[in-house]
Amino acid sequence: MVKIAIAGGSGNVAQEVTDALVATRKHEILLLTRKATTELASNNIIPNVTWITTDYDDRDGLFEILQGVDTVLSFIVAHSDPGNAAQKNLIGASVRAKVRRFAPSEWATSSFEHLPWYAGKAEIREYLAELNKDSKVLEYTLFQPGQFTDYLCYPYKTSKHVHPFQTQIDFDARRAIVLEGSENARITLITAKDLANVVAKAVEYEGEWPVVGGIKGDELTIGEIIALGEKVRGGPFTVERLKAEDLKAGAVKSSWLPKIDHPSLSPVEIETMAKEFLSGMLLGISAGVLRVSDEWNRLLPDYMFTGAEEFLTEAWEGKP
Numbered sequence: 362m363v364k365i366a367i368a369g370g371s372g373n374v375a376q377e378v379t380d381a382l383v384a385t386r387k388h389e390i391l392l393l394t395r396k397a398t399t400e401l402a403s404n405n406i407i408p409n410v411t412w413i414t415t416d417y418d419d420r421d422g423l424f425e426i427l428q429g430v431d432t433v434l435s436f437i438v439a440h441s442d443p444g445n446a447a448q449k450n451l452i453g454a455s456v457r458a459k460v461r462r463f464a465p466s467e468w469a470t471s472s473f474e475h476l477p478w479y480a481g482k483a484e485i486r487e488y489l490a491e492l493n494k495d496s497k498v499l500e501y502t503l504f505q506p507g508q509f510t511d512y513l514c515y516p517y518k519t520s521k522h523v524h525p526f527q528t529q530i531d532f533d534a535r536r537a538i539v540l541e542g543s544e545n546a547r548i549t550l551i552t553a554k555d556l557a558n559v560v561a562k563a564v565e566y567e568g569e570w571p572v573v574g575g576i577k578g579d580e581l582t583i584g585e586i587i588a589l590g591e592k593v594r595g596g597p598f599t600v601e602r603l604k605a606e607d608l609k610a611g612a613v614k615s616s617w618l619p620k621i622d623h624p625s626l627s628p629v630e631i632e633t634m635a636k637e638f639l640s641g642m643l644l645g646i647s648a649g650v651l652r653v654s655d656e657w658n659r660l661l662p663d664y665m666f667t668g669a670e671e672f673l674t675e676a677w678e679g680k681p
């Protein structure tokens with residue numbers, strides 16, 4: 362049994378991972394939240410799971426919370442943490458409390474080209490690399506799983522906690538927006554459940570964590586995802602193709618915009634960020650940001666991932 366602290370423990374992805382860790386019945390889990398624990402009382406009944414109201418500005422308080430903790434997993438959304446203040450204090454307190462392993466709030470892409478909203482993740486990568494520059498101060502891995510397959514099931518929810526949002530490949534409305542000429546760009550997909558299971562196995566993994574921790578659930582080209590969509594939805598998709606030069610000039614000429622209603626965004630942000638988000642995703646995908654490596658597949662060779670076709674066929678079965 363190890364003691365695990367989960368920062369941003371009330372979030373979508375954190376709760377998915379917590380469920381997988383709880384299912385092993387092997388760990389003591391501390392869920393860190395800025396909220397009052399009375400707001401989360403119903404969750405206190407899970408055995409070996411404790412909510413801790415946390416002030417991330419209080420470095421001594423963080424140090425106290427992390428006493429005896431083996432592994433810290435951070436799910437603090439970067440764009441809600443100005444200057445990465447909370448995550449940097451968490452890293453500092455982890456080092457001070459002699460935490461063995463740390464996972465920063467990555468959980469997505471291999472790189473951040475064209476994705477300005479992930480600038481905070483990029484900065485934390487540099488911060489951790491600098492920390493270990495001369496000798497290893499803190500073991501860490503950058504969990505990089507690509508995109509949740511679950512998002513291709515929008516508006517249906519296919520995991521217990523991850524809130525679905527619409528993407529530019531919209532199976533429900535049988536339509537897609539792609540960057541012209543990007544049909545062969547590759548995307549790594551993973552179900553939220555598989556990501557959670559792999560993280561639970563990584564926590565138990567005895568060897569050293571790799572710095573780059575790619576996890577490949579499945580990998581398809583944009584063209585293959587659209588073809589799969591047409592197969593599981595039983596009809597052709599309307600595909601709009603946008604030009605890179607238009608997007609780079611700030612002109613998003615699609616007839617519709619995906620609604621990225623992530624829980625960390627306000628309704629106004631969802632509206633105002635829609636064009637920037639679509640543009641960034643299209644250019645980023647074609648630059649390979651959603652194609653990740655397979656370090657964790659190689660370290661955990663017995664883990665069987667759910668393929669995109671199997672998952673999506675089942676999820677869309679019988680849907681109008």
Ligand SMILES: NC(=O)c1ccc[n+]([C@@H]2O[C@H](COP(=O)([O-])OP(=O)(O)OC[C@H]3O[C@@H](n4cnc5c(N)ncnc54)[C@H](OP(=O)(O)O)[C@@H]3O)[C@@H](O)[C@H]2O)c1
Nearest residue numbers: 369371372373374394395437438441442447468508509625
């Ligand atoms: N690969 C994918 O397809 C994919 C999809 C979704 C998310 N992700 C990644 O997964 C991670 C978690 O995302 P999520 O969807 O689970 O987000 P979420 O539901 O919004 O949860 C994030 C949590 O971070 C905490 N938080 C926010 N701002 C904070 C701050 N300034 N200081 C301290 N804590 C703060 C909040 O906890 P409290 O308010 O309780 O303190 C919140 O519950 C992110 O890195 C995101 O990029 C990846």
